[in-house]
Amino acid sequence: MKERLIFGYDPFVLPFLIGMIFIIAYLLVGTVRIILSLNNNEKKQLFRIFIPVNAYKIVKDIILDCLLHVKIFKRNLLLGYMHSSIAFGWFMLIVLGHIEVMLFTPQRNGIFYYPIFFRYFVMETEETLQGAFFFFVMDFFLLIILSGIALAIYKRFRSHRLGMKQTTKLRLGDNIALYSLWLIFPLRLLAESFTADISGGSFITKGINDLFHSFVSNPANTLPVWWAYSCALGLFFFTLPFSRYMHIPTEILLIVLRHVGINATSLRDGYSEAEIYSCSRCGICIDACPMSFEKKDVKFTSVYFIRLLRRREIAEQPADLCLMCNKCVEVCPVGIDSTKLKLICREINNGAISFDYTPVKYNSPLKREKLLYYGGCMTNLTPSISTAISKILDKAEISYVHLDKDQTICCGRPLLLSGNLKGARELINKNREAIISSGCTTLLLSCPICYKMFKEEYDLKGIEVVHHSVYINNLVKSKRIVLKKTTDTCVYHDPCELGRGSGIYEQPRELLSSMMLLKDSPLQNNESICCGGSLGSISMPFAKRKIITGGSLDNLLTNDPDLLVTSCPLCLKTFTPLNSKRTADIAQVVSEQMIN
Amino acid sequence: MTEFGFKLSQSNRIDLDETDNSVFKKVAIIVPDIKLCFNCGSCSASCTSTHFKRVSFRSAILLLNRGHNKEAISMLKSCMLCGKCILVCPRGIDTRNIIINILKAEEEMK
Ligand code: SF4
């Protein structure tokens, strides 16, 4: 293989070249801006990329997430194939193009455009067999990309065929970028086919060349196609910053920032900025969000919230409405913590409200016991749960103190989620003081909202914080209580704060299975749908909550169980009025199944 | 003249022209739910905070409607946003959102 053109240059490379220079400059400036907006501590943290473990993790994540899109694969094979075929295929074309230049025209090493338009500048010689391998792999990866593009086009018009009920709506910048991206590879195929009889090709490029020989081998047709290919590339690079495809370069930066331990602290610091631009608008969070049960509320889902932030528009409404059920965060293939960003929005809006908790305090001094039970506000409203707990503890002959039998001080999580940290701190301190002075070693909780709060925000050193579903399961395993079996069947609802929030999925299921047949529901464990009662939402009206409760119930009752069991007083209270079957807390079920 | 013991007592009537229910109106634009309250008192009866200080959502709404903004706000200052009142309200009123907006209106008045 040798050079066909003496100067190795043709004006058609210009659109590509200018676009490339533009985008490289743009990305450099962007990266520097993000790094500058980190505070001093975070800048120091950046040096952690040189620690081998971190470097290894960063490289691994970049390959798995940015190139192979493994997380999307895990959710949806076709969608994963679509993303990874384009990303990985394109990456391989670039790498192989460079290798070709190094091998066959080393004098052109380092010229930006040369590997991209290699096929235009070279011609076959006698020893072409050396290049045959490359002809084949290049054609192979091009084919892979083209199949991905075909899927992408199909998805745009028929998203449900790829297992997605909804796909994101686009604006001008996105559309231009999208269409130019779709055009790049068919044009590359055409362009390379046109020159396949000069510079060589493999099964598709050569094939097309043979098939339409008279048309494609007409030199007058060749140059316009190469121009078109170059223009499509240039256009793509120029619209990249104004489109969702900014996620391609930004995600790499996000992975780096994440692995050195930087986190979002304001809406526009380096990390959140990187998060906002890393969203590929893949739309996976749309179907996941319970708000999308109502078509018109799709606009409040995380993808659109992030887009509002990116455009610096007011994002208060979706931030306030969100249930904070965290499902979108759980499924996001990029790992964008959108609920954290929403919380920051709320802190800006509600952080200044001054609550007054001076008169708030527990009045009776407590008896000292090893076990302290705190029901919290919600259990106060569902006394069936605390009654069941007391029955179970009595049966197991465990003495305990009920901290908030007559008066509760809220754990502070609702305040925290409303964005009022100051108020939440005050309540935390009051509860913390009472708990520590009680001298207990175990704090038993019935409400997952409290559980998460006590675990994460209370700093209760030396005190084991445990949710009743886990505690009771341990009582059964250690034979402190004995349960009988029933022929009833049940389904278990994972409360958001206990499942996704605290990672407790197994123990409640183990406990239930020891009493009755536990049926599955299509979406469970980390995919469970919020009951709709979540206190995480500040502004969701009753009518909307009801629709979500209905949708969540539909999912749970798919396999027609006799009983819906949950382990959260708020879920219990929310489901009960709308459920045609019986709803019960796991503690209630246990207390009914105990053998004396 | 014989004193019969009758005298005119001061009017208890609320002069609607002079009532400053601006806060109520302001909040009603953001959360129209506020107009649904029929003062049943379920919210106050179940309130977590009222054990410590008189916190009453029901009274606060009544007071706001009559223009007693200060008293209304002082009645919500110790709310913990725990959400019990949402769950018991027979009218399905989004109480916490109203409370937050009333308190925000107060911050703005300062
Ligand atoms: S937030 Fe995550 S899941 Fe949602 S569109 Fe963006 S990348 Fe996809």
Ligand code: SF4
């Ligand atoms: S946290 Fe839940 S309700 Fe909020 S946007 Fe995510 S999925 Fe939707």
Ligand code: SF4
């Ligand atoms: S949210 Fe406030 S007003 Fe309502 S019950 Fe809780 S403390 Fe009382």
Ligand code: SF4
């Ligand atoms: S429970 Fe509802 S309707 Fe009754 S007083 Fe409270 S807010 Fe009004």
